[in-house]
Amino acid sequence: MAILPAAAARPAPPSKMVGVCAACAIRELSVCSVLSATELSRLCTIVATVNLDAGRTVINEGEPADDLFNVIRGSVKLYKLLSDGRRQVTGFLFPGDFLGIALNDTYAYSGDALEPLQLCRFPRKKLEILLAELPRLERKLLGTTAHELAAAQDQMMLLGRKTARERVASFLVSLSERAVKRRRPASPLDVPMSRTDIADFLGLTTETVSRTLTQLRQARLIATSERKRINILNQNGLKALVDAATGA
Numbered sequence: 001m002a003i004l005p006a007a008a009a010r011p012a013p014p015s016k017m018v019g020v021c022a023a024c025a026i027r028e029l030s031v032c033s034v035l036s037a038t039e040l041s042r043l044c045t046i047v048a049t050v051n052l053d054a055g056r057t058v059i060n061e062g063e064p065a066d067d068l069f070n071v072i073r074g075s076v077k078l079y080k081l082l083s084d085g086r087r088q089v090t091g092f093l094f095p096g097d098f099l100g101i102a103l104n105d106t107y108a109y110s111g112d113a114l115e116p117l118q119l120c121r122f123p124r125k126k127l128e129i130l131l132a133e134l135p136r137l138e139r140k141l142l143g144t145t146a147h148e149l150a151a152a153q154d155q156m157m158l159l160g161r162k163t164a165r166e167r168v169a170s171f172l173v174s175l176s177e178r179a180v181k182r183r184r185p186a187s188p189l190d191v192p193m194s195r196t197d198i199a200d201f202l203g204l205t206t207e208t209v210s211r212t213l214t215q216l217r218q219a220r221l222i223a224t225s226e227r228k229r230i231n232i233l234n235q236n237g238l239k240a241l242v243d244a245a246t247g248a
């Protein structure tokens with residue numbers, strides 16, 4: 001089962017959750033953004049807030065997909081374990097992102113908290129019943145699923161067609177664009193994942209990621225003042241590497 005402490009996931013009274021949801025700083029980025037005040041009140045009858053420490057597991061691949069989650073604060077690393085024990089990081093989630101959508105009754109991947117994490121948790125069966133009452137929410141979730149499929153296609157191209165430098169540049173540009181969508185600065189970037197996590201995501205070795213970041217720094221495209229923060233000095237230069245790889 002996903003490692004979610006019972007006390008951390010205890011639901012608040014619906015009346016209190018309505019106020020919490022209405023004041024949520026990332027509501028406009030989340031699946032809840034399409035709901036009216038009345039519809040949001042209905043959704044709040046099934047939602048619970050979950051707080052997890054960094055390193056804790058949210059969902060485990062292959063286990064029953066009993067809950068779905070919306071990231072409120074912090075970030076999540078998604079990954080799959082291969083039959084030989086190797087790990088493939090498949091993505092990273094940030095505030096506003098949805099977690100746990102499954103095509104069957106089990107989770108298709110695992111998810112761990114990269115930093116202290118706050119989530120909204122939706123019991124899957126209750127949410128499925130509620131979708132009949134909230135068609136706009138159902139359409140939003142379908143859109144989220146379509147976005148995940150598009151992201152998977154982008155990841156396949158990244159792993160199959162790009163050089164190490166192009167992969168790292170694509171990763172940094174993507175982080176920057178996602179930060180802007182969350183109304184955060186395009187630079188400096190908060191990078192909560194480790195070099196090993198980045199390497200597993202990009203299909204590279206940790207040494208190659210570190211060497212490539214050094215090359216980008218020497219080319220004055222980025223600066224690294226702290227381990228968890230990267231400054232983009234030349235956004236156009238990074239995008240030129242990405243566009244060269246895609247033929248844009």
